[in-house]
Amino acid sequence: MQIQDRVEQVDDLDRYVYHGRIDIPNSYSAGTVGSHFLTELRDKKIFLGMKCEKCNVVYVPPRSTCKYCFAKMDDSWVEVADKGTLLTYTVNFAPTAAQPAESPIIYGIVQLDGATTGFVHMLGEVDLEDLRIGMRLQAVFKPERDASILAVKYFKPLK
Amino acid sequence: MAERVGIVAVAQTKYSPDRADAHEGELAYEAIKQVLDETGLKYGHDGESIDSAVTCSQDFWDGRTIANLNVNPYVGAHLSHEVKVAEDGVNAVYVAMAEVMGGHHKASIVVAHAKESMTSFRLAENAGLDAIWLRQLGLDNWSAAALQAKRYMHKYGITPEQCAQVVVKNRKNAKNNPFAQEPMDLTVEDVLGSPIVSTPLRQLDFKPHSDGAVAMILCGETLAKKITPKPIWILGASNCYETHYLGDRDLAEADALIKAAAKAYKMAGISDPGKELDLAEISEPVSYQELLWMEGLGFCGRGEGGRFIETGTTQMGGKIPVNPSGGTLAGNPDGVAGMARVAEAVLQLRNEAGARQVPGAKVALAHGVTGVCGQLQAVMILGNS
Numbered sequence: 327m328q329i330q331d332r333v334e335q336v337d338d339l340d341r342y343v344y345h346g347r348i349d350i351p352n353s354y355s356a357g358t359v360g361s362h363f364l365t366e367l368r369d370k371k372i373f374l375g376m377k378c379e380k381c382n383v384v385y386v387p388p389r390s391t392c393k394y395c396f397a398k399m400d401d402s403w404v405e406v407a408d409k410g411t412l413l414t415y416t417v418n419f420a421p422t423a424a425q426p427a428e429s430p431i432i433y434g435i436v437q438l439d440g441a442t443t444g445f446v447h448m449l450g451e452v453d454l455e456d457l458r459i460g461m462r463l464q465a466v467f468k469p470e471r472d473a474s475i476l477a478v479k480y481f482k483p484l485k
Numbered sequence: 486m487a488e489r490v491g492i493v494a495v496a497q498t499k500y501s502p503d504r505a506d507a508h509e510g511e512l513a514y515e516a517i518k519q520v521l522d523e524t525g526l527k528y529g530h531d532g533e534s535i536d537s538a539v540t541c542s543q544d545f546w547d548g549r550t551i552a553n554l555n556v557n558p559y560v561g562a563h564l565s566h567e568v569k570v571a572e573d574g575v576n577a578v579y580v581a582m583a584e585v586m587g588g589h590h591k592a593s594i595v596v597a598h599a600k601e602s603m604t605s606f607r608l609a610e611n612a613g614l615d616a617i618w619l620r621q622l623g624l625d626n627w628s629a630a631a632l633q634a635k636r637y638m639h640k641y642g643i644t645p646e647q648c649a650q651v652v653v654k655n656r657k658n659a660k661n662n663p664f665a666q667e668p669m670d671l672t673v674e675d676v677l678g679s680p681i682v683s684t685p686l687r688q689l690d691f692k693p694h695s696d697g698a699v700a701m702i703l704c705g706e707t708l709a710k711k712i713t714p715k716p717i718w719i720l721g722a723s724n725c726y727e728t729h730y731l732g733d734r735d736l737a738e739a740d741a742l743i744k745a746a747a748k749a750y751k752m753a754g755i756s757d758p759g760k761e762l763d764l765a766e767i768s769e770p771v772s773y774q775e776l777l778w779m780e781g782l783g784f785c786g787r788g789e790g791g792r793f794i795e796t797g798t799t800q801m802g803g804k805i806p807v808n809p810s811g812g813t814l815a816g817n818p819d820g821v822a823g824m825a826r827v828a829e830a831v832l833q834l835r836n837e838a839g840a841r842q843v844p845g846a847k848v849a850l851a852h853g854v855t856g857v858c859g860q861l862q863a864v865m866i867l868g869n870s
């Protein structure tokens with residue numbers, strides 16, 4: 327951790343600001359259910375959902391308990407489509423170092439066919455004028471094998 | 486039956502884009518000192534002194550894992566009781582209320598502070614998102630709010646002009662608030678002409694980055710009446726939490742707020758908020774949120790927020806003025822914002838709100854929000870009799 331990248335005198339009263347950054351590696355577990363989804367996404371390019379039979383809700387990304395009835399549902403896997411419908415979107419013109427694609431980055435929430443929930447991701451290969459809520463989209467995968475949400479490059483209009 | 490809980494003093498700093506001159510504790514103490522001086526209260530365990538501190542801060546905003554570290558020595562937490570709330574300030578007031586109501590503490594001082602100037606704010610917001618499913622996409626509160634705005638506007642036909650009216654109203658109201666950071670005379674055209682940030686939202690749809698602090702003191706009815714002739718009572722309080730993952734929710738609906746409001750209204754004995762409330766202070770870090778939250782609070786029906794603001798009902802002089810202070814849009818730090826709403830409601834109910842006073846205000850609502858797209862909603866109803 328650096329705590330003194332740069333010292334700045336902020337006014338003529340000899341008051342200082344110390345510019346620094348906290349640089350601490352962290353490790354985040356995807357968990358059993360999340361890891362299985364990510365493995366299948368990487369190896370088979372398929373999207374798996376988790377279904378609560380009681381509530382008839384299909385969660386994508388999957389999770390191990392249902393948010394409505396709190397039941398454990400860690401083996402009721404269902405495959406959903408790699409195609410879906412756009413629920414909302416934004417074209418973001420304010421880049422940050424955290425954004426994984428060139429600005430303007432397009433974010434969207436896509437309801438994959440067969441899923442109850444929306445899947446949050448990016449859109450690509452689309453003219454900004456053609457963006458519409460309700461448009462049909464298809465997942466485009468990165469060529470590299472990657473067990474992460476970024477194994478999907480983005481969603482593009484379904485031709 | 487527990488004693489009613491009263492707020493006996495409130496204080497705010499002036500909100501500012503960059504208080505580089507002040508250490509967080511010094512900033513917080515500007516508000517703390519005022520409530521201590523006003524009430525004459527000391528710290529102690531004699532039953533008539535402050536015996537608890539509730540602080541409210543966000544570690545990431547302060548760039549350390551213990552954001553209360555630099556504030557605690559200034560809030561009387563030395564060798565005393567302290568609890569930190571890392572959510573919106575309304576929840577900090579709620580915790581202090583519960584402490585006093587339960588009888589475990591006699592008087593609680595609450596302080597919220599944040600200096601957004603201390604961090605790269607959007608990167609800190611990004612780091613607040615789930616690491617596996619959202620953070621890697623580079624989302625932050627701006628882009629997430631834009632996803633919500635688009636969904637809401639599409640579903641209910643809310644227009645950019647209606648959202649802009651929120652900005653125009655609140656920035657104008659802020660001219661009457663000496664604590665406001667950025668009062669402005671704006672037109673709808675000014676808002677719609679400001680640079681696009683993330684469609685459909687523009688620069689003036691967002692609150693500016695802000696530094697500031699709020700403090701208040703809460704105690705039970707008996708002690709409150711000894712301290713001040715004008716205690717303000719917490720009549721109702723509740724909060725409700727919504728799923729974090731944005732795809733799990735219909736972002737066009739304020740479901741968590743509907744539940745939080747219902748519980749707070751029930752506790753306060755309110756059945757028709759539009760008639761029974763004299764004013765509301767609503768946390769709206771982004772323009773469209775005031776419209777959506779008004780729906781959640783039951784001031785109008787679902788999807789009617791846009792048409793509702795056009796009626797002028799929520800202007801100063803209207804039937805239920807919303808954000809006489811200028812709200813969060815005129816500049817409040819995240820986390821501090823909801824407590825600023827409570828402080829403003831208290832000033833109104835004490836008839837001490839100066840040029841922004843709603844004449845004869847008796848019952849007011851304060852609302853706070855934490856997290857991405859209104860994930861955690863908090864409602865507090867306050868009254869002066």
Ligand SMILES: [Zn+2]
Binds near residue numbers: 378379380394
């Ligand atoms: Zn279920």
